[in-house]
Amino acid sequence: GAGVSQSPSNKVTEKGKDVELRCDPISGHTALYWYRQSLGQGLEFLIYFQGNSAPDKSGLPSDRFSAERTGGSVSTLTIQRTQQEDSAVYLCASSSPGVWDPSEQYFGPGTRLTVT
Amino acid sequence: AQSVTQLDSQVPVFEEAPVELRCNYSSSVSVYLFWYVQYPNQGLQLLLKYLSGSTLVKGINGFEAEFNKSQTSFHLRKPSVHISDTAEYFCAVSRTNAGNNRKLIWGLGTSLAVNP
Numbered sequence: 001g002a003g004v005s006q007s008p009s010n011k012v013t014e015k016g017k018d019v020e021l022r023c024d025p026i027s028g029h030t031a032l033y034w035y036r037q038s039l040g041q042g043l044e045f046l047i048y049f050q051g052n053s054a055p056d057k058s059g060l061p062s063d064r065f066s067a068e069r070t071g072g073s074v075s076t077l078t079i080q081r082t083q084q085e086d087s088a089v090y091l092c093a094s095s096s097p098g099v100w101d102p103s104e105q106y107f108g109p110g111t112r113l114t115v116t
Numbered sequence: 117a118q119s120v121t122q123l124d125s126q127v128p129v130f131e132e133a134p135v136e137l138r139c140n141y142s143s144s145v146s147v148y149l150f151w152y153v154q155y156p157n158q159g160l161q162l163l164l165k166y167l168s169g170s171t172l173v174k175g176i177n178g179f180e181a182e183f184n185k186s187q188t189s190f191h192l193r194k195p196s197v198h199i200s201d202t203a204e205y206f207c208a209v210s211r212t213n214a215g216n217n218r219k220l221i222w223g224l225g226t227s228l229a230v231n232p
Contacts, residue, residue, distance in 0.1 A: 033219060043206065043222035050216050059219070091160070097216040105218065107160040 002026070004108035006092050012114045013082055021077040021111045025094030032075050033095075033105060034067060038088035046090075049075060050097070082115045089113070118143040118209050122223035130231055131199055137192040137226045139207030147209040149190040150220065151181055154204040163205070166190060177201070202230045 005024045013019050025032050034046040045059040049069040060066070064083075069075040079086055089112050093105040123138040141147065151163040164175025171183040181192045190207060204227050208220040 031216060031218070035220070035222075042224040043208075043220075045219045045221065048217055048219050056217055056219065093160075095218065097218060103218075104162045104165070105220065109159045 004092055004094050004106050006090075006108040006111050008111060009109065010112045010114075012116060015084060015115055016081055018078065018080045019082055019113065021079075021090050021113070023075045023077070023092030023094075023108060025073065025075070025092070026096075026106055027073075029094035029096045029106070030072065031095045031097050031105075032069055033093045034075070034077050035091045035093065036088045037091055037110070041088075043091070046077070079113075082113075084115045087113055087115045118145075118147060118211065118221045120207050120209055120221055120223035122205075122207050122226050124226050125224065126227045126229065128229045128231060129197055132196050134195050135193065135197050135201075135228065137205050137207075137228065139190045139192065139223060141188050141190065141207075141209050143188075143209065143211075146212045148212055148218075149181075149183060150208045150210070151175065151179070151190070151192050152206045152208060154206065154225075156203065160206070163192070197228075197230045199230050199232060201228060203228060 007022045030051045032049045037043045047067045048056040064080045067077045089110040091110045092108045095103045095105045119142045121140045129135045149166040152160045153163050154160050164173050166173050166183045174180045179194050204225045206225045207223040210218045
């Protein structure tokens with residue numbers, strides 16, 4: 001079946017503009033994660049959604065970052081008033097967690113964001 | 117809080133030689149451990165994971181890793197590497213007591229370069 005898809009694959013934006021990044025998880029996967037991969041910082045957790053539960057937003061770096069997940073499927077990560085330090089690859093992952101087995105997270109190809 | 121240290125940022129090795137990529141972690145709670153691989157221009161893929169039980173775990177492509185609780189290590193090994201193993205390797209942990217939230221805490225990665 002189809003894997004995790006993300007769009008756009010590349011995004012170049014001017015400093016101060018807002019951007020929206022989209023993630024389509026694997027069908028049936030109830031858990032969805034956003035991570036950021038940047039030079040020098042490595043991979044960082046941003047936010048976690050699980051079904052209808054309140055999301056874990058503990059990794060969002062500032063209040064310019066927000067995310068939502070509609071209908072338990074598609075997720076959108078929004079960055080307002082982008083800054084150059086927001087330049088990174090934004091990765092989405094989904095999984096179907098069980099009680100005892102932290103199931104594998106399946107990663108999308110990422111969105112490369114460049115803020116000029 | 118958890119942290120992951122990958123002791124080598126770059127590891128050059130000749131084809132058919134053995135390789136060990138080192139990973140140490142720090143955590144006040146028990147964790148699950150993972151190794152992910154990112155091939156050039158591809159997404160992250162799970163290599164192997166330690167959940168419980170036998171401390172030696174085997175993964176895809178001939179890789180294995182050994183969990184050492186006393187040394188808080190989870191080193192990745194392969195007895196004979198191929199050119200195709202050239203990639204970025206990431207060690208990661210997630211808490212065992214966080215319900216379904218399996219957010220990953222990552223090391224900075226080790227770049228494995230296999231030379232002919």
